[in-house]
Amino acid sequence: MTEVATNIAGELIAAGMSGAEARRKADWFGEIDRVLDAEGIGLDGARRYWVPGRLEFLGKHTDYAGGRSLLCAIERGICLTAVPRRDCRFRIRDIRSGDVVRSAVDESVRPEGETWGRYAVTVARRMARNFDGPLVGAELAFASDLPPAAGMSSSSALVTAAFIALAEANGLAERAEFRSVVPSREALAAYLGAVENGAAFGPLAGDAGVGTSGGCQDHAAILLGRPGALVQYAFLPLRFEQVVAMPDGQRLLIATSGIAAEKAGAALARYNAAAARAAAVLAVWNRDTGRRDPSLAAAVGSGAGAAHHLRGLLRLAADEETTALADRFEQFQTESEMIIPAAAEALADENFASLGALVDLSQECAERLLGNQVPETTALARSARELGATAASAFGAGFGGSVWALVPEGRAERFQAAWARSYRRSFPEAAARSEFFVTRAGPAATRVGSGA
16 A cells, blocks of 8 residues: 555544545545556646545435434545646546546536536536636546445535535635635535535525535535534534434444436436425415515424414315425424434434334335335335334435445344345345445545645
8 A cells, every 4th residue: 555545544544434444445546546647647736535425314305495404424435536737627537437527617618418427517617607717627536436326425425526626726715705605614515505406605606506406415414424423404504403423332234225316307307396395385384474484494493383384274275286295394394393303312312212213204204295215215124124223214315215224233244134135035126236235424525645
C-alpha cells in the first residue's frame, strides 16, 4: 500500500470507518490514481474525497413535506479524486465501468440521456448559474460500491461528490457570496437538495434540476451522518434534533431487492406523485384557513387542533383523489410525528420490542397508505421479522430498492444466509440481481489523503 493509501486508510479509520472497509477504499484511491496516471493526467494538486451512501432508518417521504427522519451514512459510497483544470471543461470517469462524461462548468450545458452523468452535469450547470465566473473545471474519476437505484442515494452521493470537488477547485468556500448563503454543512445539504430538485435557494436561482421533487434528506445523511449513530433531522428548514446511538450488540444488514428504484420514466412519475399529494394536502389547508404555511409539517404544527382540522377537511369529499390525499396525510403524520420520536426513544432505551412494533407500523403505512412498496420489498421486510430481526423496513424512494434489518450481532451471519435463501425461494428472478451485506453507521463525506 502506498503512502497516500496508508494515510487514507488511517484517516477513514480515525473518522469511524471499520478497518476492512477503510483499507478497501484506500485501494480504490490507488486504482483511481493509476487510471489518471495512465491517461497522462498529473496528480499534482489532486484532492480525494470519500462520499458515503445513506440509509433512511425511518422517514419515508417526509423531508420535502417538512417532516423528520432518522438517518445514517453507510460504509458503501464513492471514492472520488479531482485534479483541477485551468479552463471550464470537466471530465468525470467511472473507473469501474469505463464510462466518461464530458461537459463544462457553464449554465448552458445540458445532460444527455438518463445516465449517471446527468447528476454531475446538473451540478456544473447550477454552480455556473449561481456563482460568478470565470469558473474552472476538473478531471474527476471515481469508484463506487453503491448499488444503483437501490435506495442508498447513489445519485445524491454523486451530486455531493461532484459539487464539493468543483467547489473546492474554485475556492467557493472563500467567497463571501457563498458563505453568506451556504455558511454551514447543514446549509450545504439543503442547497444540494435544491440543486437536485431545481428549486431556488435563497438568492441563488433555481433551474431544471434532475427532475425529482424530493428534499434534502439524502444530502443531510451524506454530509451530517455520525459513525455509530443515527441522526434525527427535521426539514424545511433543515434543523438538527438529536443523535441516537446504534445499540451495542446489533448489526445493520441491507438486502437490495433487485427491483430498480429508478427516478426516471414511469418510476419518476410515481415518486413525484407522492410529493404532489403532500403539496395538495397543504394547498387544501392553506385554502381553507387563509394561511400561507410553507410545508405540511408547518401546517400541522400551527396549532393544537390543526391535524384534526385538516383530517376533517380531507373527509368532506369521498372521491378517489381526496381519499388518496387523506391516506398521504395519515402516512406523513404517523411517520413523522408519532413513529420517529417513539422509535428514537425505544432505541435509546434499547426497548427492542417497542422498536420492532414501531418499525412494523412504518412499513405497514408505506404499503397501505403511501403505496410505494412492491411485492419484493414487502416480502423482504416480512421475512426478516419472521427470521428474528429486531426490526426491518424498506427504505428510500420506494417502488423497488432495498430493505434494512437490525439483527443481534451473534446471529448476523446465519440470519443473512437464511434471509437470502428465503428471498431466492420466493422471488428467484429478482434475487439473482439482489445483494445482501452488513454495514455500520459510518462517517460523513470527508476529504482524505495527502494534503487533506
